[in-house]
Amino acid sequence: QKEVEQNSGPLSVPEGAIASLNCTYSDRVSQSFFWYRQYSGKSPELIMSIYSNGDKEDGRFTAQLNKASQYVSLLIRDSQPSDSATYLCAVNRAGGFKTIFGAGTRLFVKA
Amino acid sequence: DAEITQSPRHKITETGRQVTLACHQTWNHNNMFWYRQDLGHGLRLIHYSYGVQDTNKGEVSDGYSVSRSNTEDLPLTLESAASSQTSVYFCASSDTGTGDTGELFFGEGSRLTVL
Numbered sequence: 750q751k752e753v754e755q756n757s758g759p760l761s762v763p764e765g766a767i768a769s770l771n772c773t774y775s776d777r778v779s780q781s782f783f784w785y786r787q788y789s790g791k792s793p794e795l796i797m798s799i800y801s802n803g804d805k806e807d808g809r810f811t812a813q814l815n816k817a818s819q820y821v822s823l824l825i826r827d828s829q830p831s832d833s834a835t836y837l838c839a840v841n842r843a844g845g846f847k848t849i850f851g852a853g854t855r856l857f858v859k860a
Numbered sequence: 861d862a863e864i865t866q867s868p869r870h871k872i873t874e875t876g877r878q879v880t881l882a883c884h885q886t887w888n889h890n891n892m893f894w895y896r897q898d899l900g901h902g903l904r905l906i907h908y909s910y911g912v913q914d915t916n917k918g919e920v921s922d923g924y925s926v927s928r929s930n931t932e933d934l935p936l937t938l939e940s941a942a943s944s945q946t947s948v949y950f951c952a953s954s955d956t957g958t959g960d961t962g963e964l965f966f967g968e969g970s971r972l973t974v975l
Contacts, residue, residue, distance in 0.1 A: 792950055792966035851903035
């Protein structure tokens with residue numbers, strides 16, 4: 750079992766719709782959770798971090814964390830073609846600074 | 861502005877040759893990481909360092925080595941390049957002091973082809 754699992758996609762949504770990206774992790778002692786966005790041919794960039802159960806909103810992005818289910822999600826509201834990218838879920842274990850990534854979900858937003 | 865730079869950005873080498881990828885950060889971060897990215901595998905951790913003279917193996921460390929002689933640099937060396945090491949390599953850093961150590965800053969990547 751991979752430590753961090755994501756559906757590879759591609760996930761295709763029309764412009765203006767909500768895109769929902771999901772991630773599960775295997776290590777119950779994980780403490781910190783992140784979403785990175787990676788455009789084709791570019792390096793990953795952090796877009797959201799979440800540490801507590803519940804929702805965290807930042808503009809059009811909402812991260813959701815459920816530690817009991819070991820589940821993290823990212824919602825993108827009012828999706829734009831510029832949101833088309835690969836979204837990487839990442840997890841930090843408790844007591845360490847080592848970040849483990851999922852394989853990523855490719856998102857296409859159709860104009 | 862602080863940044864993290866990698867060199868070379870592109871390299872083609874032959875099987876068996878030694879290759880070194882450079883990573884230099886001006887964030888003054890304690891933590892530095894090397895990842896490789898391959899289709900279907902995402903980012904996999906090769907080696908990491910929590911400070912000067914500290915190095916640790918990641919999940920795919922065989923055939924790679926690193927050294928940390930100062931805060932700014934973490935070069936990655938492939939002792940004897942193999943075709944399986946053809947990949948895109950990303951260097952990243954994070955700051956211990958802020959407590960948000962999972963916030964990684966990435967370099968632009970180095971694309972290595974081993975023929």
